[in-house]
Structure formats: structure tokens, C-alpha cells
Amino acid sequence: MKANMACSCVELNDLPDEIFLIIFKKLDNFDILNSFHGVKNIRLNKIIRDSIFTSDLNFVKWSSNKFLNKLSSNVMLNRFCLQILPDISIKIKWPYLESSSAENILRAADYPSLYGLGLYNIKEKTARRLFNERVTHNFTRDITRINCAKVNEIFLVGEKIYSNSLRDYFPCAIIH
Structure with missing residues (x-):
């Protein structure tokens, strides 16, 4: 008997802001800004500019x-x-x-x-x-x-x- 499994692809933009916040809070603010500032993603740029990280x-x-x-x-x-x-x-x-x-x-x-x-x-x-x-x-x-x-x-x-x-x-x- 074969199982029919659907392939599911999740992209970065599919993740909720809360997941980004959980991940970023575990990182150093300096590293977050250095790594993600200027990335061509409006939502991500908004998150890293939050006062939590700045x-x-x-x-x-x-x-x-x-x-x-x-x-x-x-x-x-x-x-x-x-x-x-x-x-x-x-x-x-x-x-x-x-x-x-x-x-x-x-x-x-x-x-x-x-x-x-x-x-x-x-x-x-x-x-x-x-x-x-x-x-x-x-x-x-x-x-x-x-x-x-x-x-x-x-x-x-x-x-x-x-x-x-x-x-x-x-x-x-x-x-x-």
C-alpha cells in the first residue's frame, strides 16, 4: 500500500511575525542588524527596526x-x-x-x-x-x-x- 504524501513548501514570508521575534530575541541585536538590515523584504525590515532590537x-x-x-x-x-x-x-x-x-x-x-x-x-x-x-x-x-x-x-x-x-x-x- 502506497502512502500519498503531498509536498509542502514553506517560504520565509509564510512565517508569522511571532516566529521571527522568537528567533531574533535569541540573537544579538548587533548581529540581527548587521545581517538583515537592507534585505529586500519590507516585513523583515520592519521587524528588525522594532525597539526590541534597536x-x-x-x-x-x-x-x-x-x-x-x-x-x-x-x-x-x-x-x-x-x-x-x-x-x-x-x-x-x-x-x-x-x-x-x-x-x-x-x-x-x-x-x-x-x-x-x-x-x-x-x-x-x-x-x-x-x-x-x-x-x-x-x-x-x-x-x-x-x-x-x-x-x-x-x-x-x-x-x-x-x-x-x-x-x-x-x-x-x-x-x-
Whole structure:
């Protein structure tokens, strides 16, 4: 006796949004954006732009007792700074940055929803240059101060920076 089995093909677009959310929640937000941003699928692009995946972005990974920059290649850094961050910057509340890419990421877009900032392997000289000496190309000094005033928390890993100038730029922030 032969069994008559029908072949069923399921395509990516046939999956409900809930399945994508379950899968994506198990992945790193950085990896989701890096892998799927710009894919020619309107529904998928809408899902990855959700605040679940864009509010906290960790550009740092822990490896062998040190923090490393996930944006170690210029191609990946440029992709984030030129395409991804300007597209989602309004939703970013808390980026975790490594000092070697912090300036590029902070210059890439305006972050009106910024709440906190994680800075890894940052030295006082670098912080001073980022927040005191250099004003980004898309901010005036006054707007930079207004954006910095929105930051409620700064998390520093590495050399601790407690200079008065950093406190001036982040007047409302708790610095850990």
C-alpha cells in the first residue's frame, strides 16, 4: 500500500511575525542588524527596526579577559555608520561602545532618545577629545551639550574617568 504524501513548501514570508521575534530575541541585536538590515523584504525590515532590537546596541564583545570592538573591520564600521545607524538612530537609547569606534558611531547620527552610554577601554584623553575638544559635523556645540544633558547614566569600563569636564558635559548622568 502506497502512502500519498503531498509536498509542502514553506517560504520565509509564510512565517508569522511571532516566529521571527522568537528567533531574533535569541540573537544579538548587533548581529540581527548587521545581517538583515537592507534585505529586500519590507516585513523583515520592519521587524528588525522594532525597539526590541534597536534600543540597546552592544558594539563590544568579551574575549579572553578583555573587551573587543565588534566593528573591527572598516567595511563593517562604515556600513553601520553610513547605513544602519542613521536609519535607526531615533530608537537608540543605550549604545555600548569601544573607544576605537566610539567617535565614528557618535558622529554617525543624532540620537534624540539617548538615555545612557557604555564606554569600554576608554581613556580620559579620548573622552576629552570626544566630548570637549571635538564637535561632531552634524552638531553645534550647543546641540551637543543638549544631547549630552539627556544622558542619565554612563557606564565606564577600563580607566575610570571622573574629570570635571566630563561631568560638565553630562550634568544629569550617574557615572559608574
